[in-house]
Amino acid sequence: MNATPPAKRPGGRSARIRDDVHEAVLDLLHSDGWGEITIAMIAEHSGVHQATIYRRWGSVPGLLDDVVTSRLLTTPMPDTGTLRGDLETFAARVAESVGSPVGSMYLRATLLASKNAGEAHEYGFLVDRGLEIQAMLDRAEKRGERVPRFLQLFEIVLIPIYFHGMFFAAVGPDHTKTLVDRLIRIVEGVEPEPMDGYSRTFAEHFNAGNGYLGSDKDQSSRKMS
Amino acid sequence: MNATPPAKRPGGRSARIRDDVHEAVLDLLHSDGWGEITIAMIAEHSGVHQATIYRRWGSVPGLLDDVVTSRLLTTPMPDTGTLRGDLETFAARVAESVGSPVGSMYLRATLLASKNAGEAHEYGFLVDRGLEIQAMLDRAEKRGERVPRFLQLFEIVLIPIYFHGMFFAAVGPDHTKTLVDRLIRIVEGVEPEPMDGYSRTFAEHFNAGNGYLGSDKDQSSRKMS
């Protein structure tokens, strides 16, 4: 699953280089914002030779996968005692990381690589996360709560967060709450979803919210008639 | 909005070349399946020189945008008399085009271009479609039906279709019906969503359905523990 298979000599120098490269990646993603990240840039900024990076990680997606799994996604899944609580903190966390340059970059890199020429890039941490999420659901079910299927959770809460974050901008915690609320309503079947936070028409929505989705990031004016 | 600005000499030869290139793109997308599309390939397959293609369209995303807007998205929005009917046929159509190589390719190309270096690729036809969708909703509301907000429709029905289609496989008409049904349930507030079609756990879901989402396209075996 990891980009660096069990190394035979992971000690001092290799570890140092690994750290240098990782840090360079994070630096670049932080400074350059959303610009493209090339291996040449990483090589120069870290002082590690290109060839080394190509040999160890192969490609930018592979390197990003390593960075993400080894540094960013180490926080354990929430366990607040209620499914709603778990989902809300988890969704907020996902939204935050997907909205950041690192997360957005990673998702786009891995997903774009996914359908490309044969070499089906492993979905890496996505599978791990899936298992952890399932454990979270299982806990809730064991407590006696009504729980959604995984695909429901994925479609109703996670996919919108991913989509917003990748294409437009990070979604705020208020909206993640709305998504979680929607999921729970669906599972429990209560009264219809309130429409307070929603623009009435597409035009309003598009113009007011900046961008295609009503999120709150500035995005050079693009009105329509 | 269009990739080719109002040409000063759009007649005979230019039009012929434009058609040749468009047809080559469609041919390649049909035959090569999901493989990468390069301008070199298009040039060879169409008999038009690379330099010409670069000059007129600039890049693959630009060319795809032109192809899509001028050839593929000309079918009018459905008007069946009920919101559910409209949504179901529309969703099925979207799923089909997004699942096809052309649609998938286009979406992924725009995705790549969207947040990349400055040149904010226009979302092109997406805005047009948004307005048409809104008109569909307006018609339904005028008939007295309870209608969702645009963002709800977008998040609950369209985004999942896009996401599935772009990164995994096309969703079948059965699942699009599920999505539409979900939306209408949310707006009208009825009993909880049935869970028949959903795998029980993430592992089941992942292994059985092939790929991360339970869709029905073969995808080289990738089991997990």
Place this chain on the structure above:
DNA sequence: CGCTTAATGCAACAGGGATCGCGTTAATAT
């Protein structure tokens, strides 16, 4: 400490994407 060899540095090179200058063709206007 000394030996083995994994891992890195270095430079040269292949390959492809994209651009440019210039000659040629043909669309448009008169």
Place this chain on the structure above:
DNA sequence: ATATTAACGCGATCCCTGTTGCATTAAGCG
């Protein structure tokens, strides 16, 4: 029909991504 010039074809060329062979460094091990 003729002139004008937009648009195309062609080849050379640049630049960037990624690879490879070989020398050098240092990690792991006795």
